[in-house]
Amino acid sequence: MVAVMAKKVLVTEKLAEAGLDILRSKGYEVDVLLELDPEGLVDAIPAYDALIVRSATKVTREVIEAAANLRVIGRAGVGIDNVDVEAATERGVIVCNAPTSNIVSAAEQTMCLMLACARKTPQAVASMKDGKWERSKFSGTELFEKTLAIFGLGRVGGLVAERARAFGMNLIGYDPYCSPERAEQLGVELYDNVDDIVPLADFITVHLPKTKETIGMFGPAQYAAMKDGVILVNTARGGIYNIESLADFVAAGKIGGAAIDVYEAEPCTESPLHEFDNVILTPHLGASTKEAQTRAGIQIAEYVSAGLEGSIVPTAVNMALVPPEIMDAVGPYVPACQLMGSMLAQIDGDIPQYLKLTAAGSLAGADPSILVAGTLGGILSYKNVAVTPVNAEAVAKRHGIKVETQSRPDAQGYASAVSVVADGTEISCTLADTAQVPRIVSLFGYQIDIAPASQSLIFEYVDAPGKIGTIGTILGSAGINITTMQVGMKEKEKNALVYMNVEGDVDDAIMGKLREGLGELKNLWYVKL
Numbered sequence: 001m002v003a004v005m006a007k008k009v010l011v012t013e014k015l016a017e018a019g020l021d022i023l024r025s026k027g028y029e030v031d032v033l034l035e036l037d038p039e040g041l042v043d044a045i046p047a048y049d050a051l052i053v054r055s056a057t058k059v060t061r062e063v064i065e066a067a068a069n070l071r072v073i074g075r076a077g078v079g080i081d082n083v084d085v086e087a088a089t090e091r092g093v094i095v096c097n098a099p100t101s102n103i104v105s106a107a108e109q110t111m112c113l114m115l116a117c118a119r120k121t122p123q124a125v126a127s128m129k130d131g132k133w134e135r136s137k138f139s140g141t142e143l144f145e146k147t148l149a150i151f152g153l154g155r156v157g158g159l160v161a162e163r164a165r166a167f168g169m170n171l172i173g174y175d176p177y178c179s180p181e182r183a184e185q186l187g188v189e190l191y192d193n194v195d196d197i198v199p200l201a202d203f204i205t206v207h208l209p210k211t212k213e214t215i216g217m218f219g220p221a222q223y224a225a226m227k228d229g230v231i232l233v234n235t236a237r238g239g240i241y242n243i244e245s246l247a248d249f250v251a252a253g254k255i256g257g258a259a260i261d262v263y264e265a266e267p268c269t270e271s272p273l274h275e276f277d278n279v280i281l282t283p284h285l286g287a288s289t290k291e292a293q294t295r296a297g298i299q300i301a302e303y304v305s306a307g308l309e310g311s312i313v314p315t316a317v318n319m320a321l322v323p324p325e326i327m328d329a330v331g332p333y334v335p336a337c338q339l340m341g342s343m344l345a346q347i348d349g350d351i352p353q354y355l356k357l358t359a360a361g362s363l364a365g366a367d368p369s370i371l372v373a374g375t376l377g378g379i380l381s382y383k384n385v386a387v388t389p390v391n392a393e394a395v396a397k398r399h400g401i402k403v404e405t406q407s408r409p410d411a412q413g414y415a416s417a418v419s420v421v422a423d424g425t426e427i428s429c430t431l432a433d434t435a436q437v438p439r440i441v442s443l444f445g446y447q448i449d450i451a452p453a454s455q456s457l458i459f460e461y462v463d464a465p466g467k468i469g470t471i472g473t474i475l476g477s478a479g480i481n482i483t484t485m486q487v488g489m490k491e492k493e494k495n496a497l498v499y500m501n502v503e504g505d506v507d508d509a510i511m512g513k514l515r516e517g518l519g520e521l522k523n524l525w526y527v528k529l
């Protein structure tokens, strides 16, 4: 009996025990390695099927390219800016997160920092602990009836809006992707551009992802346009506020206070903001609550195991979801497509530039993306490229393959079939019996019906008596056994195609004898699947 190896999951940051328990209960081997440096991660990763991180682990292209067995990267939290999603997509690795796990904690941290900054709470605490009693020094400002500008009205931004409304704040917001209905429901007046909204706010809070557009969204021009004494909060991502110029505007007294939880480079132990009493800094604590961590651990354990078991991962950020009904309809054809792809690459001896896939019969109209992925995977199998619906388009593009798909109600006598044409070379498969074994039903336009074995010889020649006898004699004397055979004819051209499953290795010498013995041979291929 062959022992089945347990799948291995690497966890590089603190994950709730509840999450680790789920992974172990599913039979995975879980290693929690909290001290890995970047080189250590590159060295360790080839052994693992899944990787679970929080925000501190940089899952770079180098890590992903070293990860020979990796199928899933799970982010136990929201932000996935520490993961090279493009590199993962190219390698067919699913990236998923736990997008609702810590949003309440992040929103509460935002309110906490806004209040603490407005009331100078941390400064007053430090003064008290210094043995002082300085009541007038720490006079603050109320939130009530102040204007709060919220940048990013997604999950956290929305929760902040609800909480700020309870404090009696006037809410304005900027988020080009937020619908007017959602803004209205949140009680936020939406603005179309940053310049219009910035001068109106007494408090500004950002709840944006880290992207090319959001990094540096606030710099000298925006700070200069703000109200005097404005208070800024950032529990989203470092870099959205330009920190160097923020320090200048705090020093000049233009900005009344800032509360920052996140930094461009973390851990952050040095910052131009350290010198200011009216700036509160916390070490990325937005998600650091018992509740958020338990949720993040449990959710990511479930999503990662779904990815490892080949099920749909509901929070995959780079996965075109394949609904179960589509999977049921076309999924069984994936092995047939891999087989056809592999045969086409061996027959043509090159990567095709043009690939057309036709889904016929009961497959007509179904989403063909996993069939395309399967075919590409077969074509590129000799290069060991993993292709899934996640990366199929990117892989095809990278290899210069133009892909087209079409549907046809008629499967030429079969209930269903898939045909693939690669640079003019055609092959079609159907699935036979309840075991759904792939059978080749057409090759180069010859009608045949054969389940290909792991080794086959394919002959194309001008038909003449005695050819099959010659093949049998040559193979027989070389100790090669013919297990199954099918002959297809093109009557008009008098051409024949013989598809022969064989046992025993066919070396170059035998191929030479076959070519010589058969005389008018048009083509001969030895295909291994």
Ligand SMILES: NC(=O)c1ccc[n+]([C@@H]2O[C@H](COP(=O)([O-])OP(=O)(O)OC[C@H]3O[C@@H](n4cnc5c(N)ncnc54)[C@H](O)[C@@H]3O)[C@@H](O)[C@H]2O)c1
Pocket: 078, 079, 080, 099, 102, 103, 106, 151, 152, 153, 154, 155, 156, 157, 174, 175, 176, 177, 178, 207, 208, 209, 210, 211, 213, 214, 235, 236, 237, 261, 262, 284, 285, 286, 287, 288
């Ligand atoms: N400090 C923490 O511990 C902590 C915890 C949770 C989340 N976060 C961070 O908070 C941020 C928000 O998280 P979320 O869960 O609300 O994300 P989300 O995706 O639900 O919301 C982000 C919002 O930003 C908007 N947006 C995107 N690009 C924009 C642009 N260029 N201009 C204006 N709006 C834009 C989107 O439309 C969306 O509504 C993320 O960066 C996340 O990583 C931090």
Ligand SMILES: O=C(O)[C@H](O)COP(=O)(O)O
Pocket: 054, 055, 056, 076, 077, 078, 079, 080, 102, 284, 286, 287, 288
């Ligand atoms: O994006 C997030 O989920 C937060 O920034 C939390 O990050 P953490 O899991 O590293 O605390």
